[in-house]
Amino acid sequence: MTGVPILKLDRITKTFPGVVANENVSFEVGQGEIHALLGENGAGKSTLVKMIYGVQKPDSGEMSFMGEPFAPSKPSEARAKGIGMVFQHFLLFEALTVYENIVLGLSAAEAKTGDLRQRIIDVSTTYGLKVDPDRLVGTLSVGERQRIEIVRCLLSEPKLLIMDEPTSVLTPQEVSVLFQTLRRLASEGCSILYISHKLEEIRALCSKATVLRGGKLVGSCDPRQETAKSLAEMMIGATLNKPERELPEPGEIRLKVQELFMESEEQFGVDLENITMAVRAGEILGIAGVAGNGQTELMEALIGERACRFGRQIQLDGADIGMAGPRERRAMGMCFAPEERLGHAAVPGMALWENTLLSAGKTNDLARGGLISLFNANRFATKVVDDLKVKTASVKSAARSLSGGNLQKFIMGREIMQSPKVLIASQPTWGVDAGAAAAIHGILIDLAKSGAAVVIISQDLDELFTISTRISVIAGGYLFPSQPTEELTVEKLGLAMGGRAKEIEAAKHAANAEPAGV
Numbered sequence: 430m431t432g433v434p435i436l437k438l439d440r441i442t443k444t445f446p447g448v449v450a451n452e453n454v455s456f457e458v459g460q461g462e463i464h465a466l467l468g469e470n471g472a473g474k475s476t477l478v479k480m481i482y483g484v485q486k487p488d489s490g491e492m493s494f495m496g497e498p499f500a501p502s503k504p505s506e507a508r509a510k511g512i513g514m515v516f517q518h519f520l521l522f523e524a525l526t527v528y529e530n531i532v533l534g535l536s537a538a539e540a541k542t543g544d545l546r547q548r549i550i551d552v553s554t555t556y557g558l559k560v561d562p563d564r565l566v567g568t569l570s571v572g573e574r575q576r577i578e579i580v581r582c583l584l585s586e587p588k589l590l591i592m593d594e595p596t597s598v599l600t601p602q603e604v605s606v607l608f609q610t611l612r613r614l615a616s617e618g619c620s621i622l623y624i625s626h627k628l629e630e631i632r633a634l635c636s637k638a639t640v641l642r643g644g645k646l647v648g649s650c651d652p653r654q655e656t657a658k659s660l661a662e663m664m665i666g667a668t669l670n671k672p673e674r675e676l677p678e679p680g681e682i683r684l685k686v687q688e689l690f691m692e693s694e695e696q697f698g699v700d701l702e703n704i705t706m707a708v709r710a711g712e713i714l715g716i717a718g719v720a721g722n723g724q725t726e727l728m729e730a731l732i733g734e735r736a737c738r739f740g741r742q743i744q745l746d747g748a749d750i751g752m753a754g755p756r757e758r759r760a761m762g763m764c765f766a767p768e769e770r771l772g773h774a775a776v777p778g779m780a781l782w783e784n785t786l787l788s789a790g791k792t793n794d795l796a797r798g799g800l801i802s803l804f805n806a807n808r809f810a811t812k813v814v815d816d817l818k819v820k821t822a823s824v825k826s827a828a829r830s831l832s833g834g835n836l837q838k839f840i841m842g843r844e845i846m847q848s849p850k851v852l853i854a855s856q857p858t859w860g861v862d863a864g865a866a867a868a869i870h871g872i873l874i875d876l877a878k879s880g881a882a883v884v885i886i887s888q889d890l891d892e893l894f895t896i897s898t899r900i901s902v903i904a905g906g907y908l909f910p911s912q913p914t915e916e917l918t919v920e921k922l923g924l925a926m927g928g929r930a931k932e933i934e935a936a937k938h939a940a941n942a943e944p945a946g947v
């Protein structure tokens with residue numbers, strides 16, 4: 430580290446009712462340093478960066494920025510000092526252009542300086558972040574949308590850029606472009622505070638890491654000198670065991686989808702084009718793809734939120750279920766864990782035990798004849814919390830009070846513990862730390878071993894390679910025929926995920942070649 434640190438935290442403490450999110454955390458970020466903030470779910474990373482960005486205030490402790498005392502009470506104050514933040518979920522309007530979105534995100538003073546359109550073009554060219562100011566955001570891929578957020582931050586020439594899990598939505602090729610941009614920014618003196626659960630990426634990118642556990646700082650290191658395993662073990666304070674994917678020979682087809690065409694109901698949605706697949710008992714089919722390529726629409730069709738035209742387009746153990754709704758499908762032995770945890774997979778304001786009723790009410794005898802069994806619901810919720818090691822004050826806590834990763838663990842546990850015949854999960858370990866991800870992967874493998882057919886829709890290729898028996902790519906609403914995991918490489922998948930029109934067209938024409946296993 431050279432000279433005065435750009436950011437210094439001194440004994441920062443922040444508590445929420447029943448939880449100490451950060452306790453006496455002190456560390457420094459040097460100028461031009463790419464600094465990782467690591468920790469398991471609920472360790473306090475987001476709370477800490479929210480205080481730096483002025484979204485929350487510490488209860489005690491001090492911060493200084495460029496040698497001056499610093500206590501932002503709102504994000505605009507942090508931005509005025511030179512701090513930019515790219516959030517995990519982008520705050521963009523789909524029906525507006527890139528230019529309009531950028532203007533909306535800037536303060537009046539920032540928006541007025543110079544010719545903004547030209548500055549957008551200059552910044553995007555300088556940093557290799559191609560954006561077209563006149564494109565509608567709704568027509569852009571997730572990777573392109575992230576570029577807008579980064580360009581928006583760079584327009585105010587930040588001295589510190591905070592990034593919260595920036596790569597979870599990118600293809601491997603996009604990740605390498607992002608890393609080039611970040612390295613260039615760092616070489617120009619901009620510091621980067623980088624939160625991610627992807628430890629190999631941390632090793633490739635960051636020169637310093639601060640590790641939090643249970644809200645406390647437990648160590649710092651140079652991640653380049655560590656392995657992903659040693660970093661994970663520093664985070665969890667225990668030895669990490671990777672799950673083994675040894676599955677029996679596949680059995681009968683449990684889930685079959687054939688010739689499924691479905692027009693999207695959303696303005697910028699993706700139409701499903703001739704989806705055909707079959708998943709057997711004991712198999713885990715991974716569906717790779719960049720977000721926005723039909724995954725949401727496929728999930729809606731698979732879980733019955735949108736009915737198919739014909740019942741036979743989706744079959745469960747040979748029975749036509751294409752026209753059945755989610756409840757009927759659940760009653761027949763399917764379970765689902767959709768991607769959006771708050772609002773879709775769980776009701777934010779409801780307690781955890783109440784959230785079990787949403788999906789496990791019937792299957793696990795939590796409610797019968799309109800009467801809720803408080804005892805059974807509490808017991809089931811407590812078992813999910815204990816088995817998945819969900820960090821929460823109690824099962825009476827509201828879903829929204831859990832950290833993102835902990836809520837994800839709870840939802841996955843709630844579904845898996847119903848012992849479904851078919852489980853369909855989207856992004857099962859999104860934002861989940863290495864220890865918990867290994868636990869969820871282990872349970873998914875056990876579920877398949879017990880004879881379930883499992884479908885995992887994920888953008889995380891490491892995850893798909895760890896657990897899937899076969900992998901397909903979805904691009905432009907078309908599902909490429911699946912291939913055994915052993916025959917695939919990250920590069921091959923990454924190219925297909927890029928959704929290159931020519932290849933998709935070629936594959937569509939060759940589509941009478943049925944996916945393996947059908």
Ligand SMILES: Nc1ncnc2c1ncn2[C@@H]1O[C@H](COP(=O)(O)OP(=O)(O)OP(=O)(O)O)[C@@H](O)[C@H]1O
Binds near residue numbers: 446450468477860
């Ligand atoms: N607004 C809030 N109300 C109550 N508790 C909260 C609130 N925000 C965070 N917490 C709690 O503070 C702790 C730290 O959460 P935080 O979101 O900072 O963790 P994290 O390290 O970012 O986790 P993840 O990797 O899962 O995102 C958690 O126990 C969480 O439940």
